Each structure stands twice: as structure tokens, then as C-alpha cells.
Amino acid sequence: MRGLCSSHVFLLLVISAAVFGKGAVAFLPVPGIKSSRERALIRPLRASLNQESSAGKNDVGSSRDEFLRGFLAAATGAMTGAIATGREPRAAEAVSAGDVDPERPQTVQTYLEDIDNYNLKCPDFPKNLEWVNTGSLSFQKELRGKVVLLDFWTYCCINCMHTLPVLARLEKKYAGEPFTVIGVHSAKFENEKDTRNIKEAIARYQIQHPVVNDKDMQMFSAVGVSSWPSLVLVGPRGNLLSIWPGEGNGEKVDAFIQGALAFYDGKGLLDKAPLKVSRASGSRGGLPGSPLSYPGKLHVDPVLPRLFVSDSGNNRVLVLDRKTGALLAAIGSATGEPGLEDGDFESSRFTNPQGLCLSADGRVLYVCDTDAHALRAIDLEKKVVSTLAGNGEQGFDYTGGKGRREQYLSSPWDVVLKPAAAGTSTLLVAMAGTHQIWEVDALSGLARCYSGTGREAETNAGNRIDVAWAQPSGLAVGGQALYVADSESSTVRELSLEGSGKSRTLVGGALGTSLFAFGDKDGKGAQARLQHPLAVSVVRGDSQVVVADSYNHKLKLVDPTQGTVKTLVGSGRPGLRDGKQKQGELWEPGGLASDPTNPNLLWVADTNNHAVRVFDLASNALTTFALDKDVPKAEAGASGKEAGRGRPSERSILNRRRSRVVDLGSVAKQGRVQLQVDVPEGLQFTATRTSEWQLVGAGAAADTRGIINKESGAKGMAIVTIPSTVEDGAMVELESAVYFCEEEKGVCRTDGVVFRLQVKNGGPSRIVASHVVERASSKPRVGAA
Structure with a gap:
């Protein structure tokens, strides 16, 4: 615990003892606390809390609750202070989240048993708040019996944007479980308090879960969080379980959710009826019928009449004739499919591209592929896309010094050419995720911090x-x-x-x-x-x-x-x-x-x-540039909805025109499909992209999607349950998208299969689909049991 003196550790121990009980104290390394005086200070705190626990256990507004929430807020503040001063935050994190080891489920269980005894109530949502994607919710009504993860966010915040993919993965993993995520939008800026603007952010980021507009920060203050983002886990009685300030806590949050579901299921406190969630209705705002979706940045060619546009919401880059508005080229998925894939203009993939700049000779367009955490290079003559730096995973490197895919980046947002001597080419990049400006050699891809x-x-x-x-x-x-x-x-x-x-x-x-x-x-x-x-x-x-x-x-x-x-x-x-x-x-x-x-x-x-x-x-006149009618919209995916940034079930997860289609027969309602994946010798699963499945069709829930788990060797598997909401006789499709690389060539590709099923009463309760990845197109083996 570098930088923390024994008095600091003691203060954190007192907070931990008061808030989380003896189970959490055991997780704190406290070599500096030995005196009987220090130990004696803990006992009356615990005694007073235990007395109040028996006297006012069910009082939502009791002084005990306020006291404990104050300690939780203090822990959050300690964590923030530790980060700001460069001190080791582990001790403060231990206070706010039990410092459990996700690989040891018993430590989560011990923690939950201890914190559950306090029955610390989470403040309920004020009745005057506006909701998106749902009607009003309450811990005492609709959310009773559910494990709830509150995401305190504000849509300007880059750290909050980094948390959204984590939430999406958790929603996929626990689909069908009595678990839900609720976004609590507690605005920083005045503009962010407007529900209309929040709805646009929800659409832009493809957020599926309920979001409440906490414009006056009522929930933010009542719960006791002090930073964006903050994640708060709430139990099925509306009882507060844990708080995690900042980003990067996904693994611990996952362990807590899994532990809480098991813990409260054993107590018979979970309500497994699905929570009704509906996407915000109504058409999007802005220019009617526009083929663009939340365009982020643009660039003008100084020689040719070309205008480059980052069509960010459609995960593509457009090249337009700025005199006529005609389309010269569309680079990226025609369906809006996100990803980080090099290749020709059609097969390449971007994820929320933003900043653009052109090389001095006009041959290469550089792109900040923001949500793919990469810098891309588009060769406009060869019509090929390559990755200059970054690899699809968010990095926490504040120095750099590596190149190409070995160098991790964090949400690059804009890029310009640095003035340089003839024969050199250096890019300056606004690295929003690390609050720095980086420089990247356009030839070698070597990237390093330039300022900040x-x-x-x-x-x-x-x-x-x-x-x-x-x-x-x-x-x-x-x-x-x-x-x-x-x-x-x-x-x-x-x-x-x-x-x-x-x-x-x-x-x-x-x-x-x-x-x-x-x-x-x-x-x-x-x-x-x-x-x-x-x-x-x-x-x-x-x-x-x-x-x-x-x-x-x-x-x-x-x-x-x-x-x-x-x-x-x-x-x-x-x-x-x-x-x-x-x-x-x-x-x-x-x-x-x-x-x-x-x-x-x-x-x-x-x-x-x-x-x-x-x-x-x-x-001083502002006009609207008219795009030619030949500029295409991103094609609708299998869900029938317009493509977006790739949040669950808003798009097809594979290129359906290149995918094999297999009739899998019938399956019973609530039956199970066992999806088995084989990657032949010489191929391997892509390390930086998770293979996934998605169930689409009439009655398939919006969150019926998940990952294909890697098994031993080059095999993968997923269990897909047909939702009870699918009507008898309805057709559904199971999309299987496998991302793999050829070991010798170092080339990565996608292999997709669409399995068609008819849901029938009396059909097989279990069916097996085998997806064999092959270099050449072939049909997978299919079997039923």
C-alpha cells in the first residue's frame, strides 16, 4: 500500500469495520495497526451499529443508514483522492467493494452474508424523475426481487463511455436472470439535463437498459457517490451491497452479481419474472431521412473536391463529392456492423470512427477508430484499410513506445498532421481516454505520449x-x-x-x-x-x-x-x-x-x-449540405432495426450475405440449443474479439444474445434458451459469428452461420448445432437430440 501511512490504513480499517463487518476486515492488510487503543476504537462503532440494526432495521431514513452511507461516500472520496494524488488506491477500493478475489467465490459469499445483515436501504427513485426505455421503477415495487446494478453516468464523460461495453457484457451474461442494469444519468453540464438530449445519447450509444434522468442529482447525492462513473449494486430488498467508483471494475462487479444471484436465490428472495423494458419510441431527431447517423468529424481534401465524413453511428467513413453531394466511396460495413477488421473497403470494420486527416500527398486518410481504440490508415488508391496503432482493447498506457497492434490506445478522438521536415510524417492524436496528446509515426506506427x-x-x-x-x-x-x-x-x-x-x-x-x-x-x-x-x-x-x-x-x-x-x-x-x-x-x-x-x-x-x-x-450564413440520393443508409440487420454502434440486438452480428444458412428443424418453446464450435488445425480463435451468438425473430427478447465460450483446445460452446415469449409456430434465427485467425499468415477473419429454427409445442427440448469453421465455404454439421 505505497504512500499510505498507518494512520491512513487505520482510518480505512475503521470505515471497513463499520460498513462491511469482520468479513471485509479480513481482506485488509493492516501491518501498521497493532495498538489496543486502535482496536478498541472499532468495538464501540460496531456495537452502536448493531444496536441500531436491531432498533431500526427497516427504517429507510434511519440515522444508521445515513451513517453507513456516509462511510460509503467517504470510501469513495478516499478512492478518488488516492487516484488524484497518485497513491495506491487498493485500500480505499477494499472499503468500497470488499476487496474480494473474483477467483474465490467464498470471499464474495462471506462479504454478502455480512453486508446483508445490516440491511442498508438504497434510497428509492424520486417520483418526479423522467425515465427512458421504461416507465417509472421503484425498489419497493417493480425492482423488488431483482439484483440491480446502478450506473451513475453523464453522457459527456469518456470514462462513462468506457463503462458501457462492460455493462452490455454483463447484460448479455445474465440475460434471463433476475438482474437488471439501470442507468442513473446525473448530468454534469446544463445541456445534459434535457431528457431530449439524453434520449439522443441513449440512441447513439445503443443503450438497451432503463435510464432515469437524475437532472438535479437527487439520487447521486442520496446514495453518496461522488464521481462519474460509479457503479452501485443493490439487492432484492432494495438493500445497498457495494459501490465501485471509476472505470475498470468489471471483473469485480461480475463476481458480485454472480454471488448475489446465488446468495439471494438460496434465500428465496428473487423474483424471476422478467422486467418489462421497451426501447424509447418515436423517430430520431434531426434531418428527416438522412443516411447519416451521428456524424462526428469531417475533413476537406485541399486538391480534389472530396469531403471525408466519419459516419460514426453507422461505423463507416464516407467519401463525398463536396460539389454535388454524390457518394464516391463508402468504407466499412454496409450494415453498420462494428469491429476492428482490416481489408478492402467492404470487408473492413470500424467502431464509432471520429477524427480524420489526409496525408500530405493525399493518398492516405488517417482515422481515429475511437471505440476500437485504434488509429487506422485508409489507402485511397489501393482501397485497403490497415491498422496503424491499437488493437481493439482499451489501454491504460500513459507513455507508449510501441507500434502497430502491440501498442494499446484509449479512445483516440481526433488527429492532425504535425508540421514536419520534408520526408517525415507524424500524426498528433487527441487521446481522450488518457487525457493526453500522442504522436504517431505514420510509417512505422510507433506511438508515444507527446503531451500530458x-x-x-x-x-x-x-x-x-x-x-x-x-x-x-x-x-x-x-x-x-x-x-x-x-x-x-x-x-x-x-x-x-x-x-x-x-x-x-x-x-x-x-x-x-x-x-x-x-x-x-x-x-x-x-x-x-x-x-x-x-x-x-x-x-x-x-x-x-x-x-x-x-x-x-x-x-x-x-x-x-x-x-x-x-x-x-x-x-x-x-x-x-x-x-x-x-x-x-x-x-x-x-x-x-x-x-x-x-x-x-x-x-x-x-x-x-x-x-x-x-x-x-x-x-455569416449557415446552410445544410444536400447529400445525393445515391448515398445509402446502413442496411437493416436481421432484427429489422437500423444499424447502430453495436449494442445488443440492434444489428445483425455477422455479414448475412457471406454466411451459410442451415435449417435446424424444430425446437420446443423454452427448449435449448447447444451451439458447438470447432476451429480446425492451423486456425485459432481471435484473441482480441469475442465470438458471439444472437437469436433474432418474432418474440425474441432484445437481450437474447451472448458469447461463445472458449473450451479446451480450439473448441467453443454456448447454450441458447428459446424465450417463452416466442409464439408457437414462429420462425427464429440463431446467428453464430466466430472470429478466427490463420496462425501462419496472421490473417484474421469472420465465419458466420445462420441457423433457422421453428418453435413448436412438442418439439425437441434439446437440439445441437455444430458450427465448423472452414477456410472455404461449407455447411456445418447439424444434429438433434
Whole structure:
């Protein structure tokens, strides 16, 4: 426990003893606590808690509950403080989550037995809150008998975005169990308090579970969390079980969920009736009929009339003729299927691509493949996509020094070419996930930190290494200066590309390191206010900078020399309207690109409007760029719904045109399909992508999806249960997507099979489907039992 003195450890031990009981104390290494005085302090705390436990066990608002929640909040604060000061957080984490070993289920069981005795009630949801994906829920009614995981999040937060895939995996793993995830959206920014904007974020991130708008942070404060994200596990009586602040706790949370389901099932306290959840109804906002889905960034070719657009929600990159709006190329899945796959334009896969920039010779387009945690290179002449750095897994590397797929990245959000000597090519990348700016050699793929400590703050320094950034999301180069849209500090900042790399804040922010100095105010320096800016672009010969003040729905002009900012266009309200100044409206614009062929034109990725807009600096007019009718929408998947970012059951998980189709016969309602996968010699499962299955068709629940577990050798298996909601005689399809690599060639591919089944009363209760992966197309063996 580096950096913690014995008094600190003792304080944490007292908290642990009071909150989690003797079972948790056993998990804490406490070599510095030996005195009888220290041990004596614990006994009266435990005694007073036990007395209150018998006197007011069922009082939701009892002082005991408030006392214990206070200790939980203190533990969370200790954890946050440990991280902020660089101290080892393990002890504080032990307090807030029992510090159990996921590989030892008995430690989870012991912990649950102890914490269950306190019957600490989780505050219920206030009745005045708005819900998405469901009606109002209560721990005393609809959620009684369920194990509930609360995700306290705010949709601007990169760490919260990192938690969403973890939640999706947990939902898949425990589908059909009396377990549910509930998102508690406790907004940081004013713009995030609007349910309409939250609905767009839910659609963008393909969130399936219920979400409540905790706009005044009532639940946030009542439960006692103090950071985004925070996960809180609640038992079937509405009893608080554990709190995990921050990201990276998936393994422990999984162990607790599994343990809680077993523990409370043994007590007969679980209600196994499914919780009714329905996706938010109504069409999406923005431009009607647009083939785009939440476009994030764009880039203008300085020579050819090409406009490159990150069609982020459709997991593809589009090349458009910026004169006619015609489609020149679509790169990525035609169905919107996410992934990290190299290859030609059709077979390659992206996951929420964002920043774009073109090589000096115009041959290669570099792409921040944000949710794949990778930097991609698109050879526009050879029509081939490759991975320059990153491997599909989020990294926690703050230094770098490796290349290609050996180097882990964390949510790269924007990319620009660094001014360099002839013959060299270096990219600067806004690494939002680690709050840094990285540099990547465009030839070798060698990636390393260029600027930033990794601490999330607005701190300037005389050298680029000691600068602290706060989720940098937009970059632009002007002369020898790098301009940065530092979204979480709500500032536009400048980093010198010469010498040691001095930084300064141009507009917005505060005198200290606060990340809460935001608003909407034109002015100078720290007197001005922005709200979560996502993009910057240099204009007028690099003398001025336009910023996409995203959560104020405006474009603003920054004068770096004077340190001033003024509004160009936008009413401050979300909308889709052409016009000048306040008459023109945008909705969370996320990308900007100046036009080298016309210095007065600025191209805008108007994200929530699913549109490309054009702003004329000379006339101050905002117009909507018309895409040609030949620009295709992402094709609907087997579920019949528009493709998205790849959250469960919102898309087909495989390329159905390339997949084998097998008639599997009939199966009984609530019958089981045993899916068996064989990967032949010379092939192996892909290490960075999990093979998966999905059941689609009439009556198949939205979360009827899971992973194919790797067995011994090159075999995999999954058990698929037909939901009781499927009607007699209905046809369903089981999609099996296996990701494999050829050992000798190092080439990775996908093999897909669609098994067709008819659900019939009296059909077999168990059926076996064998999916044999082959280099050449062949049909899998099928058997029934």
C-alpha cells in the first residue's frame, strides 16, 4: 500500500469495520495497526451499529443508514483522492467493494452474508424523475426481487463511455436472470439535463437498459457517490451491497452479481419474472431521412473536391463529392456492423470512427477508430484499410513506445498532421481516454505520449509533458501552434509545437484546475464561457480559430492574439434551421473542417442533426449540405432495426450475405440449443474479439444474445434458451459469428452461420448445432437430440 501511512490504513480499517463487518476486515492488510487503543476504537462503532440494526432495521431514513452511507461516500472520496494524488488506491477500493478475489467465490459469499445483515436501504427513485426505455421503477415495487446494478453516468464523460461495453457484457451474461442494469444519468453540464438530449445519447450509444434522468442529482447525492462513473449494486430488498467508483471494475462487479444471484436465490428472495423494458419510441431527431447517423468529424481534401465524413453511428467513413453531394466511396460495413477488421473497403470494420486527416500527398486518410481504440490508415488508391496503432482493447498506457497492434490506445478522438521536415510524417492524436496528446509515426506506427500527465485537469505548463488536459476532443494546427478543444474543462487551449512546448488557455476555464467553469458567454480569457467544445478549426490564414461550442449548439470565433471569443451562429437551443447568427441552429456539432479552396467556407458535422452543414464566414450564413440520393443508409440487420454502434440486438452480428444458412428443424418453446464450435488445425480463435451468438425473430427478447465460450483446445460452446415469449409456430434465427485467425499468415477473419429454427409445442427440448469453421465455404454439421 505505497504512500499510505498507518494512520491512513487505520482510518480505512475503521470505515471497513463499520460498513462491511469482520468479513471485509479480513481482506485488509493492516501491518501498521497493532495498538489496543486502535482496536478498541472499532468495538464501540460496531456495537452502536448493531444496536441500531436491531432498533431500526427497516427504517429507510434511519440515522444508521445515513451513517453507513456516509462511510460509503467517504470510501469513495478516499478512492478518488488516492487516484488524484497518485497513491495506491487498493485500500480505499477494499472499503468500497470488499476487496474480494473474483477467483474465490467464498470471499464474495462471506462479504454478502455480512453486508446483508445490516440491511442498508438504497434510497428509492424520486417520483418526479423522467425515465427512458421504461416507465417509472421503484425498489419497493417493480425492482423488488431483482439484483440491480446502478450506473451513475453523464453522457459527456469518456470514462462513462468506457463503462458501457462492460455493462452490455454483463447484460448479455445474465440475460434471463433476475438482474437488471439501470442507468442513473446525473448530468454534469446544463445541456445534459434535457431528457431530449439524453434520449439522443441513449440512441447513439445503443443503450438497451432503463435510464432515469437524475437532472438535479437527487439520487447521486442520496446514495453518496461522488464521481462519474460509479457503479452501485443493490439487492432484492432494495438493500445497498457495494459501490465501485471509476472505470475498470468489471471483473469485480461480475463476481458480485454472480454471488448475489446465488446468495439471494438460496434465500428465496428473487423474483424471476422478467422486467418489462421497451426501447424509447418515436423517430430520431434531426434531418428527416438522412443516411447519416451521428456524424462526428469531417475533413476537406485541399486538391480534389472530396469531403471525408466519419459516419460514426453507422461505423463507416464516407467519401463525398463536396460539389454535388454524390457518394464516391463508402468504407466499412454496409450494415453498420462494428469491429476492428482490416481489408478492402467492404470487408473492413470500424467502431464509432471520429477524427480524420489526409496525408500530405493525399493518398492516405488517417482515422481515429475511437471505440476500437485504434488509429487506422485508409489507402485511397489501393482501397485497403490497415491498422496503424491499437488493437481493439482499451489501454491504460500513459507513455507508449510501441507500434502497430502491440501498442494499446484509449479512445483516440481526433488527429492532425504535425508540421514536419520534408520526408517525415507524424500524426498528433487527441487521446481522450488518457487525457493526453500522442504522436504517431505514420510509417512505422510507433506511438508515444507527446503531451500530458494523464491527470484530468486544466493545468498549463512551460513544457508539453507537464501539461494536464481534460478529455481533448478536437485538434487543429495553425503555423507552429496546436489548438485544442479541451472538452471537459470547456476551454480552447494552445500548445506550442516549438521548443519545449509551452501551453496556455485562450478562452474559458477558471484560474484554478476546476472542470466546472462552463456556461455560454462571449468575452475575453477566463471571463468567457464555453460548454463542452468538441472541435476547432483554423481559418483566415491561421490567424483565427473557430470552435464548435457543442453543448451550447453554437459556432464561435476565437482570436488567439487577443484571447477573445464571440458567437458566429447558433441560438443556444438545439435545432435544425438555416440562417444567420441566432436564426441558424445546430444540435451538438462535433466536427469542423476549413476549406483550403475557399477560405470563407467551414464544414460542420452537425452530430445530433445527422447532417453536414456549411458556414460562410463572409455572409455569416449557415446552410445544410444536400447529400445525393445515391448515398445509402446502413442496411437493416436481421432484427429489422437500423444499424447502430453495436449494442445488443440492434444489428445483425455477422455479414448475412457471406454466411451459410442451415435449417435446424424444430425446437420446443423454452427448449435449448447447444451451439458447438470447432476451429480446425492451423486456425485459432481471435484473441482480441469475442465470438458471439444472437437469436433474432418474432418474440425474441432484445437481450437474447451472448458469447461463445472458449473450451479446451480450439473448441467453443454456448447454450441458447428459446424465450417463452416466442409464439408457437414462429420462425427464429440463431446467428453464430466466430472470429478466427490463420496462425501462419496472421490473417484474421469472420465465419458466420445462420441457423433457422421453428418453435413448436412438442418439439425437441434439446437440439445441437455444430458450427465448423472452414477456410472455404461449407455447411456445418447439424444434429438433434
